[in-house]
Every structure is written in structure tokens, then in C-alpha cells.
Amino acid sequence: MCRAGRLALLSKVDSSDRIARPMPRIYVSSVIEAPPARVWERLRDFNGLPRWHPRIRDSRIENGEPADRVGCVRDFHLQNGDRLREKLLGLSDYDMFCTYSILESPMPLSDYVATLRLTPVTDGDRTFIEWTAEFDCAPEMAEQLVVGIGQDVFQAGFDALKRQLAS
Amino acid sequence: MPKVVRSTVIDQPVDAVWAVLRDFNGHDQWHPAVADSHIERGLPSDRIGCVRRFHLRDGSELRELLLTLSDADMAFSYCLLETPVPLFNYVAHVRLAPVTDGDRTFWHWESRFDTPAGRERELAEMVGRDIYEGGFAAIRAHLAQGMAA
Numbered sequence: 001m002c003r004a005g006r007l008a009l010l011s012k013v014d015s016s017d018r019i020a021r022p023m024p025r026i027y028v029s030s031v032i033e034a035p036p037a038r039v040w041e042r043l044r045d046f047n048g049l050p051r052w053h054p055r056i057r058d059s060r061i062e063n064g065e066p067a068d069r070v071g072c073v074r075d076f077h078l079q080n081g082d083r084l085r086e087k088l089l090g091l092s093d094y095d096m097f098c099t100y101s102i103l104e105s106p107m108p109l110s111d112y113v114a115t116l117r118l119t120p121v122t123d124g125d126r127t128f129i130e131w132t133a134e135f136d137c138a139p140e141m142a143e144q145l146v147v148g149i150g151q152d153v154f155q156a157g158f159d160a161l162k163r164q165l166a167s
Numbered sequence: 168m169p170k171v172v173r174s175t176v177i178d179q180p181v182d183a184v185w186a187v188l189r190d191f192n193g194h195d196q197w198h199p200a201v202a203d204s205h206i207e208r209g210l211p212s213d214r215i216g217c218v219r220r221f222h223l224r225d226g227s228e229l230r231e232l233l234l235t236l237s238d239a240d241m242a243f244s245y246c247l248l249e250t251p252v253p254l255f256n257y258v259a260h261v262r263l264a265p266v267t268d269g270d271r272t273f274w275h276w277e278s279r280f281d282t283p284a285g286r287e288r289e290l291a292e293m294v295g296r297d298i299y300e301g302g303f304a305a306i307r308a309h310l311a312q313g314m315a316a
Contacts (some may be wrong), residue, residue, distance in 0.1 A: 030268035031176055119275065123175035123303065128273045130264065158268060 023111070023134045024142040028154040032127040034165035036120045039127045040096045042161070043116060046074055046088050052164060053157045055079055073103065082106050089113065102135075109137040109145055129158060168256075169291040172277040173299035179310045181265040181272040185241045187306065188261060191233045192219055197309040198302050200224060218248065227251040234258070247280075254290060255281040274303065 032039050042052050047067035049056040059076035061067050062085075067074075073087050083104070090099035096118040102109070114133035121128050131154040137145055177184055187197060192212035195204040204221035206212050212219070213236055220230050230248040237243065240262065247257040259278035266273050276299045282290045 027265075027267065029264060029266050029273070031266055031271075031273075119174065119273070120172075121174050121176060121273070122172060123300070126176075128174070128176070128264070128266070155268065 021139065023136055024146050026114075026133040026146050026150045026154065027130070028132075028150050028158070029128065029130040030155070030158040030162070031121060032129055032158070032161050032165055033124075034127060034161075035125050036096060036118050036127045038165060039129065039161060040093070040118055042165075043098060043118065044068065044091065044093065044096075046072065046091070046098065046100070049074070049076060052160055053153075054160050055153065055156060057081075090115075107145065107149075108141050109135045111136045129161070131157070168279050168281055169287045170277065170279045171291050171295045171299065172275075173295050173303070174273065174275045175300075175303045176266060177272040177274055177303070177307060177310070178269075179272055180270050181241065181263050183310060183313075184272045184274065184306065185238075185263050187309065188263065189213065189236065189238065189241075189243065191217065191236070191243070191245070194219075195221060197305050198298075199305050200297060200301060202226075252290070252293075253283050253286065254294070274306075276302070 042048060045051070045067055047059050047061045049059050055078050057077045057079050059074050062073040062075055065072040068091055070088055070091055073085055075083070075085050077083050083106075085103040085105075086100045087103055088098070088100050090097070097115055099113065099115045101114075102112040105112075112133060112135035114131065117130045119128040119130075133149065135145070187193060190212050192204050192206045195201045200223050202222045202224050204219050207218040207220055207230075210217040212233075215233055215236060217233050218230055219233070220228065222228050227250075229250045231245045232248055234244045234246055235242070241264070242260065242262040244258060244260045246259070247254055250257075257278060257280035259276065262275045264273040264275075278294065280290075280294075
């Protein structure tokens with residue numbers, strides 16, 4: 001078989017498998033009426049979720065590592081007792097973003113990677129905040145997970161920040 | 168190299184704002200500083216590489232080249248080819264994002280350029296205030312008018 005033919009066959013096999021289906025994606029954004037530096041001071045602490053997110057009960061960083069060390073793992077509990085472990089993949093004070101993945105959770109998903117990003121709104125010294133995630137799951141679970149995480153985790157976090165930081 | 172960044176929130180759905188901004192030849196319909204505009208050589212205004220030639224209200228003529236345009240990212244960038252104002256190597260980026268909390272639009276507009284020494288602050292202020300903030304206010308009024316009509 002010629003080279004081009006083999007490549008075409010390979011890509012056909014791939015695309016008929018799981019790659020054909022786009023990964024579920026969550027996008028939630030808001031505006032916080034506080035300067036970006038004040039919002040970022042709270043969000044950059046990878047171990048700080050219990051300080052601002054109402055659904056998180058406690059958190060610790062494994063192996064006593066600093067919370068801004070890329071690669072560190074946070075081990076935390078939700079208020080309902082569920083336990084999650086998440087790994088810090090990227091952190092930038094310059095661009096004000098934080099990227100992390102889920103290592104363990106009770107949710108029926110895999111390959112979950114999320115980014116929380118701040119951008120200054122120069123008009124009024126406010127903050128544009130975006131929280132995105134991509135993951136894999138059984139097709140019939142996708143909508144429930146997208147809506148559930150988007151509302152209960154992301155938007156609920158924004159609402160808490162708005163309450164806490166509104167000056 | 169001065170960098171100018173301005174951003175705002177428009178109380179309109181992102182599709183409505185993008186529908187206006189994606190037309191590289193449409194700025195004479197909404198920007199108060201622009202008197203008239205046309206695309207050279209009859210090219211469509213969403214063709215990468217097209218050049219808009221336009222006049223400001225004061226009569227000065229400018230030419231700008233469309234560098235990138237993305238409906239997927241709701242973003243475009245362009246550079247200045249000719250201008251009576253001493254802005255050199257001017258490249259600007261416009262980007263929209265949905266504010267899902269309230270169905271509004273985040274609008275980010277930034278540029279970098281060179282100027283004659285000593286005029287950095289003055290020209291950065293002119294670009295940021297007159298062009299970008301002036302543009303924000305004009306789009307707000309333009310879209311509010313459209314809603315009322």
C-alpha cells in the first residue's frame with residue numbers, strides 16, 4: 001500500500017473512534033466589580049479554594065509543597081464530603097491565569113483540564129473573569145456535567161467573589 | 168515601544184457586537200472619527216490582506232491592512248500602512264468574548280507602535296482615548312439606537 005493510502009486509512013480509523021466526537025466544553029464568564037489585582041490575589045493561591053468558594057470545605061497541598069509550585073497537587077473536600085485531587089498545570093502572575101487537571105473525583109469524567117483567567121476591564125478598573133474546562137465522558141452524561149459544573153462550581157464561584165469583593 | 172490597552176463591557180449580546188465589528192469597512196458607520204471608508208481594489212472586507220482607505224473628520228487619509236480575522240475567536244488584527252500621525256509599526260488587536268453572566272460582551276482593544284522620541288505618552292493617550300474609548304462609546308450608542316429603532 002502506498003504511503004498516502006496508509007495515512008488516509010489511519011486517519012479514517014481514528015476519526016471513526018472517539019476523536020470524531022468533540023470533547024464537552026464549559027465556558028462561563030462574568031465581571032467582578034473589583035481591580036484585577038485584588039481578585040488575582042485570591043485566585044492565585046491554588047490551596048485557597050475554602051477561602052472564597054462556598055462549596056469547598058477544606059484543602060491541603062500534598063507533600064508540603066508550596067501552592068504556587070507548578071505540578072503540586074491539592075487534595076480537597078466539598079461541603080457534601082466528596083473528595084477531589086487536582087494538579088496545578090500552569091500559573092502566570094503576568095497573564096493572570098491558572099490551569100489545572102483533575103486527578104481523582106467522584107464525577108464520571110476523565111481528561112478534565114480547566115483554566116481560570118482574569119483580564120482587566122480598563123473602563124472602571126474592574127475584572128473580566130473566564131473559567132473554561134474540557135473533559136471526556138460518556139455522551140449521555142455530557143450535558144448534565146457541563147451544566148452542573150458550569151453553574152454549581154464556576155458561576156457559584158463567581159457569585160461568591162462578587163459578594164466578597166464588591167467594594 | 169508604547170503599548171495601549173483599553174477594554175470595556177457592552178450591554179449587548181456578543182453576536183450583535185461582532186456583527187458590527189467584523190466588517191473591516193464598516194467603521195465609518197459607527198466611529199465618530201471616521202468620515203468615509205472603502206476597501207481598495209474592490210476586495211471583500213473580510214478578505215485577509217485587504218486594505219481600507221479612509222478619511223478622518225479632519226480630512227486626513229489613512230490606509231490600514233487586515234492581518235487576521237476570526238469568527239471562531241471573534242477577533243481581528245490590523246496594521247497601519249499610511250497615516251499623517253507619526254505612528255510607526257502600528258499593529259492593533261481587537262477581541263470580543265461573551266460575558267455569559269448577563270449575556271453581555273467583553274471587548275478588548277490593544278496595540279503596539281513606535282513614535283518619535285518624546286511623543287510616546289501623548290500619542291498613546293490619543294490612541295487610547297480618541298480611537299479606542301471613543302469607539303467603545305460610539306458602539307454603545309450605535310447598538311442602543313438599533314435596539315430602539
